[in-house]
Amino acid sequence: MTIHIGAQKGDIAETVLMPGDPYRAKWAAETFLQDAQLINEVRGMLGYTGSWNGHKVTIQGSGMGMPSLSIYANELIRDFGAKTLIRIGSCGGMQPQVKLRDVIVAMTATTLASPSQSIFKEVNFAPSADWSLLQAAVTAAQSRDIGTHVGGIYSSDTFYDERPDLNEQMVRHGILGVEMEAAELYTLAARYQCRALAVLTVSDHLGTGETLPSDQRERSFGDMVEIALEAAFA
Numbered sequence: 001m002t003i004h005i006g007a008q009k010g011d012i013a014e015t016v017l018m019p020g021d022p023y024r025a026k027w028a029a030e031t032f033l034q035d036a037q038l039i040n041e042v043r044g045m046l047g048y049t050g051s052w053n054g055h056k057v058t059i060q061g062s063g064m065g066m067p068s069l070s071i072y073a074n075e076l077i078r079d080f081g082a083k084t085l086i087r088i089g090s091c092g093g094m095q096p097q098v099k100l101r102d103v104i105v106a107m108t109a110t111t112l113a114s115p116s117q118s119i120f121k122e123v124n125f126a127p128s129a130d131w132s133l134l135q136a137a138v139t140a141a142q143s144r145d146i147g148t149h150v151g152g153i154y155s156s157d158t159f160y161d162e163r164p165d166l167n168e169q170m171v172r173h174g175i176l177g178v179e180m181e182a183a184e185l186y187t188l189a190a191r192y193q194c195r196a197l198a199v200l201t202v203s204d205h206l207g208t209g210e211t212l213p214s215d216q217r218e219r220s221f222g223d224m225v226e227i228a229l230e231a232a233f234a
């Protein structure tokens with residue numbers, strides 16, 4: 001057991017899917033895993049372990065934002081031996097070609113401030129995805145009838161960001177979408193020689209102001225879970 005994860009050591013798989021929302025972890029585990037068992041409910045941050053096609057998998061909520069994800073990813077990696085960590089979540093689209101319900105497979109995650117920032121001092125570290133996971137997720141996404149984009153995203157620590165110029169610069173530099181967790185996940189994976197990836201559904205668009213209706217969110221989320229599972233065990 002760790003401070004934030006009330007599981008025993010063998011309860012957690014080497015492959016962990018990390019949605020931000022703990023209820024999404026519950027839904028995904030009950031929908032896609034066989035014999036899913038609740039392994040964590042400390043602070044309501046639900047985690048489940050079960051199997052998919054004979055492979056042991058944990059689905060653990062990360063909470064919102066890099067400070068929260070950092071707590072769970074650190075404990076999963078350092079205390080429970082997680083080796084492959086895939087964030088599944090939503091993002092705001094930033095480019096005109098990125099449409100609602102499309103999937104973004106995040107090759108890099110730019111950030112202004114992550115919990116790891118201070119250790120790099122003046123260096124701007126470039127958090128990037130694991131290549132094998134990235135390649136497998138793109139193949140899995142393209143085999144479905146879903147618009148798929150591969151490239152850079154922006155991990156923000158401020159949802160209600162009042163710096164419009166920052167978003168403008170991100171758009172100008174080809175950033176596909178904005179979310180709040182991937183940069184820290186990629187940085188921790190690099191530090192501890194793990195594999196990490198973020199697979200994201202576009203739930204809203206910063207340019208057009210559109211948002212995905214809630215009944216369509218579940219379907220998109222299901223596609224992401226399947227893409228993540230296929231990529232993890234490709």
Ligand code: HPA
Pocket residue numbers: 090091092156158159178179180203204206
């Ligand atoms: N900003 C940050 N995170 C997000 C957004 C957004 O617009 N949409 C979904 N996650």
